[in-house]
Every structure is written in structure tokens, then in C-alpha cells.
Amino acid sequence: MExxxxxxxxGSEDERADFAASLYRWLVAESELRGGAEVALRGGxxxxxxxxxxxxxxxxxxxxxxxxLGSLVTAVAAWRGSRSRPPQxxxxxNGVVVTLQDAxxxxxxxxxxxxxxxxxxxxxxxxx
Numbered sequence: 001m002e003x004x005x006x007x008x009x010x011g012s013e014d015e016r017a018d019f020a021a022s023l024y025r026w027l028v029a030e031s032e033l034r035g036g037a038e039v040a041l042r043g044g045x046x047x048x049x050x051x052x053x054x055x056x057x058x059x060x061x062x063x064x065x066x067x068x069l070g071s072l073v074t075a076v077a078a079w080r081g082s083r084s085r086p087p088q089x090x091x092x093x094n095g096v097v098v099t100l101q102d103a104x105x106x107x108x109x110x111x112x113x114x115x116x117x118x119x120x121x122x123x124x125x126x127x128x
Contacts, residue, residue: 005059008088016057019087023059026079036068037061073111077103
């Protein structure tokens, strides 16, 4: 299964690229994900007239199982909690987008529950 991680609006492209690089390094170093996940950086898209792939501002993670999915969400929450000014992190899996806004165990549990249910209450794909 694949999970794409992006960062909340309000920051510049350079800030989002810095967040992505930092989170990428954090996830690659995470012992709970080793062997169970492939982590990569992707471009966030291009604006008209821009050459190349654009800034690498999306962290893409391919994981093998549900246990690794829980470890991924926990690791992202821990990374976010380690930041002095933590950004919003949007996680997308199978078209369902959730926003991680704190590093609490309840938040991690909520995200996993939303993904396991396959739908978000009220028919919306964006939560909190």
C-alpha cells in the first residue's frame, strides 16, 4: 500500500521541500520501518514555465502491511512533535486524506481508524 505525505499550505515551496527532506531522513532512519517500507521523495508539481520536476516536497512511502502502516503514522507524529514549529502533515492513502495536527496516540489511532473504515464520517476526505 502507498501513502503520500504532503505539508499544509501557508509555507513556501522551499519550506515544504525542507520539511519533506527532514521527514524523509527521519523515516529512513526509523528502525520500525526498516525492511517494511520504501521511502522516496517526489516533486510537488510544476508551475507554468518551470523546468524540471519542481521541488521535492512529497514523501512517498510504500509499505507491506498494516503493522508498518501503524509504525509509519507513529513515526510521522513523532517527527512532527520534534519540530519547534510543526507543520500540518497531510497523509493520503487510497484517496482518503487525513491531516495530522498533533503527536498524540489518540491522533494516530484516529488516522488508522479512518483508513481502516475506508471512509470519513460525513463523506469528507479531510479531517481536523
